[in-house]
Amino acid sequence: MISFDTDGHRFNFRAVAVITTRDHVLLHMLEGDEYWSLPGGRVEAGEDAATAVAREMREELDIQVKVGRLLWIVENFFTGGGRSHHEVGVYFATEVPPDARILDFSMRHAGNEQGRKLEFAWFNRQELASIDVRPAFLRNALAQNPLQFAHVVNRDTGRVA
DSSP states (O other), X not given: OOEEXXXXXXXXXXXXXXXXXXXXXXXXEETTOSSBBOSEEEOOTTXXXXXXXXXXXXHHHOXXXXXXXXXXXXXXXXXETTEEEEEEEEEEEEEOOTTOGXXXXXXXXXXXXXXXXXXXXXXXXXXXGGSOXXXXXXXXXXXXXXXXXXXXXXXXXXXXX
C-alpha cells in the first residue's frame, strides 16, 4: 500500500467508492472509530486507483462492483493517532450488482478490514449534516444531485482518527 512517513506527516494514497442508490449513500465505520466514512482503502504500488476500489470492495464486502466515473480528487489533511496526515484520495462513482445483499436498506451490514470489523449502513444523502462523516466536505458534496466533479482541499482540524 502507498503509505509512508515524511516530514512529520503520514502520507496515504486512498481510492474511494461512492455508492449511491435512490437518495442514499453507503457509509462504513471501522471498529473503534466514532465516525462514518466512505468505503475504500489504500492503493497498492503499481495498482491504478479504480482497480484498488474494486479490490477493496471484494476484500471488505465480498462483492464485485463496477467502478465508474471519477467524482472527486481530494487533498485531505487531518490529525489521527497523534500524528498529522496528508492524504490524496480519488473518489469514484461505484455500482453494486442489483441482487447484492448490501442493497438491503433495512439492516446494517458486516464487513472486514484486515481482521477489524466494519459496519456498513445506508444514510439519506440530504441528512448527513447531523452525522459525523469524514472527511467533512462529504456532508455537502454527497447532497448534490447530480454529484459534481471537483478538486477538494479538506482540512479537518482537531480530527482524531
